[in-house]
Amino acid sequence: MLKKLFHLFALTGFLIIYSCSYDQPVIYHEVVVYKLSAELKAVRDLVPVNTVVAHRGSTYWVPEETEAAFRWARNIGADYLEADLQITSDGVIIALHDVELKRTTNIEEIFPDRADMPASSFTYEELMRLDAGTWFNLAKPEQARQSFSSQKQYISTLEDLIMIAKGNRIKRNEITHERLYTKVEDESGNVSYTFEYESDPKDNGHRPGIYIETKEPSVNLDIEQSLYMELDRLGWNILTNPETASGQFYTGSDGRHKVNVGNTNAKVILQTFSHESLKNLNNIFAGKIPTCFLLWLGDGLDDMPSTDILTYADFINFGIQNNAVFIGPSIAGPPNNYDELLELWQAELIHSSGASIHSYSFDTREQMEKYYLDETGSSKPDRPLVDGMFTNRADLTLNFYYEKGVRSVGAEGSADQILINLGY
Secondary structure (H helix, E strand, O other), rough: HHHHHHHHHHHHHHHHHHHHHHEEEEOOOEEEEEEEEEHHHHHOOOOOEEEEEEEEOOOOOOOOOHHHHHHHHHHEEEEEEEEEEOOOOOEEEEEEOOOOOOOOOOOHHHHHOOOOOOOOHEEEEHHOOEEEEEEEEHOOOOHOHHHHHHHHOOOOOOOHHHHHHEEEEOOOOOOOEOOOEEHHHHHHOEEEEEEOOOEEEOOOOOEEEEEEEEEEOOOOOOHHHHHHHHHHHHHOOOOOOOOOOOOOEEEEOOOOEOOOOOOOOOOOEEEEOOOHHHHHHHHHOOOHHHEEEEEEEEOOOOOEEEOOHHHHHHHHHHHOOOOOOEEOEOOOOOOOOOOOOHHHHHHHHHHHHOOEEEEEEEEHHHHHHHHOOOOOOOOOOOOOOOOOOEEEOOHHHHHHHHOOOOOOOOOOOOOOHHHHOOOO
């Protein structure tokens, strides 16, 4: 009890320093939980409820974070295309989960002497030599498609992600099918690329937003500031180019409800596990863009060391201190079998702050059923345990929410149909 009291006083004292950024705290089960301010709640509410976030596009159906993955996720009807951001040695922001390249490319064949080096040590022109699709066919033969190899899948850029969300695709050479671009290097050695795109003939009208994670700032130096500038250049920084549309959905020419998040001020959600990166994002974006603080149990610098209530409250409070309006805990269950960070009391703790819950990652119908609960344990669509799902099966998640009566339509078609329609 003495430890709890000391912790409570310490948190209360800390509150005085930061009280301008959120409302007065609540006491929940003897711990202090900071509350979102009215301004932060308004930012939170820009985002549709029961959010469907296509995790890396999909890790189940397609090679993750490639053009194929993001086109599929857009056309299936996900609200957001999710990606992990890193930065190359020549300043291109890329979508790639792993620090290294061995799992998802043929780096060991192309650059055998550099296979253990981080992606951030390569230029983007070097990375374009890699095949980011064939590994998937070898790792997941049950989902393999020859087209994932024949239609070369590149390591995507942030610009690719945005252009696909807007209804485009990479423009390729008609004979070699390689992507078209020009590269310019100035007298100081600074490099710039101009990538070519074209309207996607298979675009079906969905306009998702992007949900982007800044990775390892120690490896990807100043990525937050680079992200601000790149979003600005591409017209997706609402601080400098706010949207006037507010409708999260619209009726398409085919009469179906379509996602319209990418045309609103909810078009970008920021996310990170990193304490340092969250502080950097807050300093740069000033809490004006929806932000998610992700939770992971482990012994790393940014990991949650235990699941006791004091520690859990600490992490929630750190997020809110830095203007996060979403908390992203891991969920249990196969195939990932992550640590359980969303028990009923943990959901109550987060919700008591006013923050919403975007959990990761959903792969099965069983997981969706398990976590679609309110705090009393009953199945109620007005207050589920989770407010949004990072999902590798956006097809399942969209249909799940439709069956629960909280979305007007489900997936645009079967996962297989969407892939065939896209030419895969």
